[in-house]
Amino acid sequence: MSADRVPLAVVGAGPAGLAATAAAAAAGVPVLLLDPAARPGGQYHRREPRAFGARDPHALSPSGRDWHARAERLLADPLVTHRAGATVWAAQHRGDGVLLATDDAAGEVVADAVVLATGAHERVLPFPGWTLPGVLTVGGAQALLKGQGVLPGRAVVVAGAGPLLLPVSAALARAGAGLVAVCDAGDPRRWLAGGPRGLPPAKLAEGASAVATLARHGLAVRPRTAAVRARGDGRVEEVELARLDARWRVVPGSERWVAADALATSHGFVPDLGLALALGCRLAGGPTPSAPPAVAVDAYQATGVAGVWAAGEVTGIGGADVAAHEGTTAGLAAARAVGGAVADDALEAAAAHRRADRAFLTALGAVLDVPDGWVGWxxxxxxxxxxxxxxxxxxxxxxxxxxxxxxxxxxxxxxxxxxxxxxxxxxxxxxxxxxxxxxxxxxxxxxxxxxxxxxxxxxxxxxxx
Ligand SMILES: Cc1cc2nc3c(=O)[nH]c(=O)nc-3n(C[C@H](O)[C@H](O)[C@H](O)COP(=O)(O)OP(=O)(O)OC[C@H]3O[C@@H](n4cnc5c(N)ncnc54)[C@H](O)[C@@H]3O)c2cc1C
Incomplete structure (x- = not known):
């Protein structure tokens, strides 16, 4: 079977991949966008299937309303081909381009340039009982809610670490889940590691709104507290919460069992590196010693492998806005490499956005730090x-x-x-x-x-x- 040829392929239709697609198409370059989901959005802008016929499709994720309108307009651009339901399962760098093998009917494609925007997945720390039915990831609880309109349980513990806890707990509370406890293994003061100016006002407002929602439901986030055991007959019935010290070791005597029929737990994110590694991209360490490695890129998101750029969480955890900034830069740089009309100042302006994100990334790096005390759970x-x-x-x-x-x-x-x-x-x-x-x-x-x-x-x- 001979593979189709395209000037630019973007792998991943989350905030980074969509921004890269938009930037490259605006420069006049035809783009092939590959993603396993039926609809674009990635993790942050996940949507329920069209077949649900929801009366207000954005009721469960109001922040995505504008984003999805823009995405629909972009996918209608004749320069953009969106192959939904396509996972890239192998990749190879060849003399004449990058070969991507996909699991949909179209099969293979060779691209002159590729932007990898494969995102990240959640990290879940193991503890006794974490494999019981009823224990799911925080993102899994969110995906059930946003993608299916389903609650994970009626008495839910949310316990983990990182920025996902707050919005997901607030969304669960708004949707009518009985929240038993919301616990963060870390210390909220970590957010100030880059100084208060490191936090974008929109993120501060989002956090404050989630805290207020929880307060209306009589809840506050418990700092330095974790779910360290779960037990039940065939599914989770009780969760043991414990106070932690700075290294996340259990403070003896602080353990307490609470009744619950669901436990949503995760402890940050891990970049999805498989594709980048298959293409020989170099990795770099994260902002803290415990941070998982990510794809190393230069100021224009180039990986150092000819014809391969990377953007979004695959290059380090930074959130949806940072991912979109990086996607724009990568899309412009890749488009220019294949003959697109990209002015120097447009590329420089995109790269400057990323530099401006640095203080936020420092704060986020501290928030995502996972000390090693969890091994003792x-x-x-x-x-x-x-x-x-x-x-x-x-x-x-x-x-x-x-x-x-x-x-x-x-x-x-x-x-x-x-x-x-x-x-x-x-x-x-x-x-x-x-x-x-x-x-x-x-x-x-x-x-x-x-x-x-x-x-x-x-x-x-x-x-x-
Ligand atoms: C479970 C989860 C929930 C989150 N919820 C929130 C939230 O509520 N609020 C918030 O601010 N941030 C949230 N985040 C973080 C946010 O999703 C990211 O900051 C943002 O989505 C990063 O954008 P991205 O484009 O880099 O990656 P993503 O949005 O993750 O998009 C990557 C896309 O690449 C696709 N992909 C991966 N591998 C392949 C492959 N081999 N072939 C084809 N396609 C592939 C994936 O399916 C995905 O659609 C969440 C993250 C996760 C993992």
Whole structure:
């Protein structure tokens, strides 16, 4: 099968990918936009399926109203081809461009230039009971609500860390979920790490509105508190909350069980690096030692690999607005490389936006820091890799008795990261355990992300590739 050829392919239709598409199309370059979802939006602007026929489609995510109107206009541009339902499952750099293999009927495409805007996924720290039905990620609770109009439960604990806790708790409260507790393992003062001026006014207003919504429902966020165990007969019925010290170790005697039928939990984000690694992109460490690695880019979002730019959370966690700024820069730079009409000052103005985001990124970096005390929440039988059901005890045994000193050797010894998710869920946590046990930082935190096949594909598709 010979692959189609396009000047520019954008992978990911979230805020970064859409901004890149808009910038490149405005420069007169035809763009192929690839994303697995039926509708554009990525994580932040997720929408319910059209078939639901919702009377007020934005009732559950009012902030997306303008964004979706702009997205619809962009997708109607004759220069833009949106291939919905297309996951890129393999990528290869060839002499004549970048080959992207997709799992939809169209199959393969070769692009002169590619913008990677594959985003990030949530990180969930393991604890006893985290695999029980009724325990889901904070983003999962949000996706149920925004994408399906469904509540995760009637008595919900939201416990984790990072900026997602507040808007999701507030949305759950507004939608009628009975919130039992909202707990943040970190300290809210972390937000001030970059100075108060680091926080954009729109984010401050969003946070204040969420706090006010929770207050109307009689709730306040409990700082330095975590869900450290869950238990129940076949599904979650009780959650143990505990106070934490600065390193996130449980303060002895502070534990308390609360009744709940759902627990939404996550602890920050991990950039989705598979595609970038397949194309040979270099990685850079995050703003704090515990931050997961991200794709290294220059001021114009170039990765250093010919024809490959990256934007959005795949280059580091910065939120939807920063992702859009980066997407615009990447779209303009990539468009110029394939002959698009891009003026110098337009490119410089886009790159300047990103520089202006730096104070916010410093604050966010501090908020997303995950100290290593969480390793002590687990028991030897706590599953760390869910796909291959590898418990902590087996990882400890590999480190203590079988010579495994890094993530890759732990993987080869225990099979963690070898299952369906290919290390997306457990990679950062296995790296955290290795770092905690060996005392060394985990330089190979992305080791589980290096793989030739990036997503599950039917065997027939592999044969045809
Ligand atoms: C679960 C979750 C919930 C969030 N909720 C909020 C919120 O309520 N408020 C807030 O301010 N921020 C939220 N964020 C953060 C926010 O989503 C990001 O800041 C923003 O969406 C980043 O934009 P992006 O374009 O980089 O990535 P994303 O929006 O994540 O978009 C990436 C897109 O790339 C696609 N993709 C990935 N791999 C491939 C592939 N191989 N082939 C094809 N397509 C691919 C993904 O399916 C996705 O559609 C959330 C993040 C997550 C993970």
């Amino acid at each position: 687990m028991a030897p039988e706590t599953v760390v890799c869910r796909c291959e059901e590898v418990p902590l005890g087996r990882i400890d045994d590999a480190i203590a008795h079988r010579g495994a000193r890094d993530v890759r050797s732990v993987k080869l010894t225990t099979r963690c990261g070898m299952g369906r998710c290919q290390g997306r869920m457990c990679g950062a946590n296995v790296a955290g355990v290795v770092a905690a046990r060996t005392g060394a930082p985990a330089p190979d935190a992305a080791a589980l992300e290096r793989r030739p096949v990036l997503a599950p594909v039917p065997l027939g598709r592999l044969g045809g590739a």
